[in-house]
Amino acid sequence: MNKNTPVTIKDIALVLNISVSTVSRALRGMPEIHPDTKNAILKLAEEMDYQPNQLAKNLVGNRTKTIGVIMPTLSYYFFSSMLNSIEEAAMQAGYSVIVCQTNESYLREKAQIQNMLNSQVEGFIISLACDSYDYEHINRLIRKQIPLVLFDRYTDKLEVSKVIVDNKQAAFKATSHLIENGCKKLSCLAGPPHLEISNQRLEGFKEALSSHGLLYDERYVSHSDFTQENTIIQANNMMSLAVPPDGILTMSDRIAFSTMYALKQKGIKIPEDVAMVSFNNEPTCMYLTPSLTSVNQPIREMGTQSVRLLLKQLESDKIEPETVILDTQLVIRESSLR
The missing domain is CATH 3.40.50.2300 (Response regulator)
Known part of the structure; x- marks a missing residue:
């Protein structure tokens, strides 16, 4: 059978040497099927990637x-x-x-x-x-x-x-903007460590530091799960470092909003004490105090x-x-x- 051809209940019945009607009843959850037979059918259906009512896209009428x-x-x-x-x-x-x-x-x-x-x-x-x-x-x-x-x-x-x-290039430009505005010790509030776009933005952050002769320090990078509670903890931990950052790149505006809240609770002024740049450019960005610099995506x-x-x-x-x-x-x- 061609691997690209949708699996049918007839195919399952043929492999197990049982009737098509038995396969059909088992897949529909009918109670009269013996449990062992039902389990065998369900297991094989999963192994064969059976999809009920799989659309044959070449058949226009379907x-x-x-x-x-x-x-x-x-x-x-x-x-x-x-x-x-x-x-x-x-x-x-x-x-x-x-x-x-x-x-x-x-x-x-x-x-x-x-x-x-x-x-x-x-x-x-x-x-x-x-x-x-x-x-x-x-x-x-x-x-x-x-x-x-x-x-x-x-x-x-x-x-x-x-x-x-181009997440990497966008983060490079955003980080470079912070450096060009006088930031010397930068931090990055990233997303989950296995999220591709977060890692790409982190790479852009690293390259911008290197391009401007600044050292990359892992202590100034933290990973948030996008929740407000976790972001506030990460922001507070970052600002508790012996030498706190004076510039922050965040992976999304939602992370930035929570970070700004955390900083204000500590009496830290933005941008005088810490400058910030974010991603997504949500409409809320322009109404915050201060308004938030952010990367706009098309x-x-x-x-x-x-x-x-x-x-x-x-x-x-x-x-x-x-x-x-x-x-x-x-x-x-x-x-x-x-």
Whole structure:
């Protein structure tokens, strides 16, 4: 059997030498099947990557014209704006969108992909959860030649199309801006250590220090899980160092907001004592006191490009991974001007 051909209940029945109706009843959870037989069927179905009602995309009459979108959260400006862009581009192409949020959970990410397959979506646009540590659930989609695009959060471990920004260069520019404004001892409040975009931004931070003749010190780098509580602890620990930083690069505006709160609680002035630069450029940035310097990402274009790459796969017999890397813009405000 061709590995790209969807597995059917007939295939399972043939391997186990039982009737198709028995396989069908077991997969539907019918009670009259012997437990040993049911367990054997379910185990083989998983091993063979059986997908109930798997969409044969070449059969036009079986098209659903639906895209599955999976995001870490919709409470962040970046992701909610991305969804708006994706929906608009999809609608113009005659597709509808089903969206789920993982709440940064690897297990929810796995479950939602399966649920969407059961709902017969034709392809996926996904931004990985921050605690995704294994990618077999994504590799299953790739093996099945199911159209897929990753955006923003991705991993180099997957051969898949993706739409991203040049995170390393953006962090380099942001860090250089802090140094050019007089910062000598810089710290970086990064995201989870296994998150690709966080690591790339950390690399940009390191290169900027080296480029300006400043030493990199691991004590001035901490990793946050994006929660307010954890960020405040990390910020307080950083400012408790014998020589506290006078410049901070944060991996996201949400981390920056919590950091600013922590600093103000300690009476530390921004930018006089500590200058700050962040990522995402949420609208709230301009209304803070001081207003927050942040890296703006081309969200609308990211959404449009994600849909374009997915549609290209849907219209092709062979999926060829492509990478779109977009530029960013540093929006300078009060928090970094010393």
